[in-house]
Amino acid sequence: MLDVAALAGVGLKTVSRVVNAEPGVSPALEAKVKRAISQLNYRRDVNASMLRRLGGKTQTIGLVLEDVANPFSSALHRAIEDSARARNVLVFAGSCDEDGLRERELIGSFRDRRVDGIIVVPASSDHTFLYEEQRAGTALVFVDRPAAHLDADSVASDNINGSTAAVEHLLAAGHRRIAFLGDLPSIWTADERLRGYTQAVAQAGIHYDETLIRTGLRDSDASMHAIAELLAAPDPPTAIFTSQNLLTIGGIRALKAAALQHRVALIGFDDIPLGDVVEPAISVVAQDPQAIGRAAAELLFRRMEGDTSPAVHQVVPVRLIARGSGEIEPTASASS
Amino acid sequence: MLDVAALAGVGLKTVSRVVNAEPGVSPALEAKVKRAISQLNYRRDVNASMLRRLGGKTQTIGLVLEDVANPFSSALHRAIEDSARARNVLVFAGSCDEDGLRERELIGSFRDRRVDGIIVVPASSDHTFLYEEQRAGTALVFVDRPAAHLDADSVASDNINGSTAAVEHLLAAGHRRIAFLGDLPSIWTADERLRGYTQAVAQAGIHYDETLIRTGLRDSDASMHAIAELLAAPDPPTAIFTSQNLLTIGGIRALKAAALQHRVALIGFDDIPLGDVVEPAISVVAQDPQAIGRAAAELLFRRMEGDTSPAVHQVVPVRLIARGSGEIEPTASASS
DNA sequence: ATGAAAGCGCTAACAT
DNA sequence: ATGTTAGCGCTTTCAT
Numbered sequence: 001m002l003d004v005a006a007l008a009g010v011g012l013k014t015v016s017r018v019v020n021a022e023p024g025v026s027p028a029l030e031a032k033v034k035r036a037i038s039q040l041n042y043r044r045d046v047n048a049s050m051l052r053r054l055g056g057k058t059q060t061i062g063l064v065l066e067d068v069a070n071p072f073s074s075a076l077h078r079a080i081e082d083s084a085r086a087r088n089v090l091v092f093a094g095s096c097d098e099d100g101l102r103e104r105e106l107i108g109s110f111r112d113r114r115v116d117g118i119i120v121v122p123a124s125s126d127h128t129f130l131y132e133e134q135r136a137g138t139a140l141v142f143v144d145r146p147a148a149h150l151d152a153d154s155v156a157s158d159n160i161n162g163s164t165a166a167v168e169h170l171l172a173a174g175h176r177r178i179a180f181l182g183d184l185p186s187i188w189t190a191d192e193r194l195r196g197y198t199q200a201v202a203q204a205g206i207h208y209d210e211t212l213i214r215t216g217l218r219d220s221d222a223s224m225h226a227i228a229e230l231l232a233a234p235d236p237p238t239a240i241f242t243s244q245n246l247l248t249i250g251g252i253r254a255l256k257a258a259a260l261q262h263r264v265a266l267i268g269f270d271d272i273p274l275g276d277v278v279e280p281a282i283s284v285v286a287q288d289p290q291a292i293g294r295a296a297a298e299l300l301f302r303r304m305e306g307d308t309s310p311a312v313h314q315v316v317p318v319r320l321i322a323r324g325s326g327e328i329e330p331t332a333s334a335s336s
Numbered sequence: 337m338l339d340v341a342a343l344a345g346v347g348l349k350t351v352s353r354v355v356n357a358e359p360g361v362s363p364a365l366e367a368k369v370k371r372a373i374s375q376l377n378y379r380r381d382v383n384a385s386m387l388r389r390l391g392g393k394t395q396t397i398g399l400v401l402e403d404v405a406n407p408f409s410s411a412l413h414r415a416i417e418d419s420a421r422a423r424n425v426l427v428f429a430g431s432c433d434e435d436g437l438r439e440r441e442l443i444g445s446f447r448d449r450r451v452d453g454i455i456v457v458p459a460s461s462d463h464t465f466l467y468e469e470q471r472a473g474t475a476l477v478f479v480d481r482p483a484a485h486l487d488a489d490s491v492a493s494d495n496i497n498g499s500t501a502a503v504e505h506l507l508a509a510g511h512r513r514i515a516f517l518g519d520l521p522s523i524w525t526a527d528e529r530l531r532g533y534t535q536a537v538a539q540a541g542i543h544y545d546e547t548l549i550r551t552g553l554r555d556s557d558a559s560m561h562a563i564a565e566l567l568a569a570p571d572p573p574t575a576i577f578t579s580q581n582l583l584t585i586g587g588i589r590a591l592k593a594a595a596l597q598h599r600v601a602l603i604g605f606d607d608i609p610l611g612d613v614v615e616p617a618i619s620v621v622a623q624d625p626q627a628i629g630r631a632a633a634e635l636l637f638r639r640m641e642g643d644t645s646p647a648v649h650q651v652v653p654v655r656l657i658a659r660g661s662g663e664i665e666p667t668a669s670a671s672s
Numbered sequence: 673a674t675g676a677a678a679g680c681g682c683t684a685a686c687a688t
Numbered sequence: 689a690t691g692t693t694a695g696c697g698c699t700t701t702c703a704t
Binding site: 337338348349352355356380381383384385386387388389390392 | 680681682684
């Protein structure tokens with residue numbers, strides 16, 4: 001900036017005024033300064049600028065995802081990026097792989113860079129460590145799951161109603177033995193979805209058979225094996241509800257391996273890529289990561305602009321997409 | 337930091353020494369300082385620190401992707417994140433949607449934050465605007481395609497050999513009428529892949545039929561329609577090479593719609609999710625985004641550490657995965 | 673309308 | 689081993 005001032009033959013402050021589009025600069029000098037700026041290919045240092053600026057913002061937010069490479073996370077990421085871009089804010093993204101420690105580390109790194117706000121898909125089971133940060137003015141929004149032991153905004157899918165709808169869809173097709181496949185019960189969404197399943201089954205007055213419940217499944221292979229076991233059991237399920245996308249993929253593989261993909265119904269929570277070209281096409285309860293991301297970003301920016309109203313917990317609707325696999329009716333042979 | 341010094345009852349510099357793990361602090365004072373730090377929940381401001389530090393790095397890199405939400409980009413992103421994390425570097429990510437202007441804007445925003453390096457999946461056709469930046473010491477690596485009019489490192493898939501291999505695979509199965517589906521020829525990778533196709537066809541001494549070449553296809557729908565047309569033509573292709581993942585998905589849909597998925601061979605460039613559960617499973621030439629990302633990051637960090645050797649252009653091998661769709665042999669009925 | 677001086681949080685260079 | 693002073697690139701405050 002000093003170089004620009006020297007080249008333009010003006011004072012430092014005049015350059016600063018031009019750069020910040022502040023009033024009080026004569027058109028003549030402004031032109032000179034602008035010429036010098038482009039001649040030197042000058043760019044103001046946002047960090048230095050915000051350092052001095054009282055209550056200055058770094059125009060930067062941090063994003064803690066489960067994994068930047070998974071489809072749900074990255075769709076979220078994109079929606080948030082778009083909101084941020086409209087406000088000239090840049091986003092740091094990081095993956096924590098469901099590891100609470102990594103979550104803390106990432107948030108710490110964000111703090112070191114003085115981000116104005118943080119959006120977190122939480123992994124840890126205790127977020128009290130963020131209390132000070134929140135009080136100090138960093139905006140904070142939790143996505144997909146609420147914060148644990150911290151009063152903060154959150155945005156999540158309607159897990160319970162989505163699960164209930166999936167199970168009711170299978171019940172309506174005549175199924176009575178419906179298996180539930182889920183991730184670790186310690187994960188909030190996994191638990192909510194199981195709760196939805198349980199509610200729907202209870203409401204239908206069906207005997208709750210816990211041998212049909214398989215949880216703690218961490219990837220598609222685990223799901224595939226669990227389903228293979230279920231299908232080999234004496235009284236196998238006629239329908240399967242896989243409550244997470246990787247588990248659904250495992251389900252597709254397992255049914256195909258057993259050549260039962262046209263006899264056993266399958267419905268998944270969260271849409272999967274190419275779910276419509278598989279044979280049969282996969283019925284799912286689809287989340288709306290774009291809407292979730294947008295809502296989270298809008299909430300965050302509102303907080304960054306000074307909104308101090310009580311924390312809100314937004315619930316984003318899900319949508320059942322019937323494509324074929326969830327509409328298969330129970331057959332005598334499949335359960336014998 | 338002043339607060340910490342005051343609470344610990346020591347000088348500012350002592351705190352600085354402790355924070356930076358510099359030698360020359362007595363254990364007694366160090367303990368006091370550490371206590372004060374955790375009591376105040378203090379975190380050093382990396383930006384301020386690097387501002388003063390001579391030749392200081394912000395420990396930050398920028399990443400320009402086509403779209404953070406697409407599978408190739410996000411796999412790249414993750415690999416780069418992992419390399420960066422090992423060096424305690426945070427990454428800014430942004431999408432430019434093949435828009436050269438947006439690419440420039442993003443890079444400008446990165447500059448404003450004084451990132452130490454930038455990894456770009458290039459969209460624009462002229463990168464001379466980065467010359468000054470590069471000379472000023474910002475590390476720069478191009479991914480997926482080389483820089484245009486700029487001498488900089490690049491990492492890309494082996495597009496030509498991959499395409500050649502795909503076509504030769506189809507030739508080996510007996511095909512003589514092989515269609516090529518591609519994106520805009522102005523996109524470097526699209527052009528390279530067409531070149532590979534052309535080479536392989538020429539080498540096989542087959543008549544080059546330009547009616548089998550469809551380029552400028554921007555999404556799966558365009559691909560689907562183009563293929564429907566090709567199949568409806570008097571002398572339709574017996575095999576199809578879709579040179580990009582979205583086009584492959586369009587190909588799957590088109591063949592399924594025409595009920596020809598078991599008669600017309602299909603092979604795609606770049607793997608697709610669930611490519612193995614579709615019926616028939618889709619043969620592809622798979623890229624290795626992880627390897628590309630890792631290589632790009634390692635290159636970038638080497639530059640950031642001061643390596644000034646001539647620019648290198650790394651080529652990452654691709655791998656043909658035969659899953660079924662590419663092994664279908666030509667049938668009389670399909671070509672009549 | 674313009675600029676000089678002070679200071680943001682921190683580290684370099686130099687004391688003590 | 690510890691502290692003091694100057695200054696990174698910028699904005700603030702206060703002159704002129």
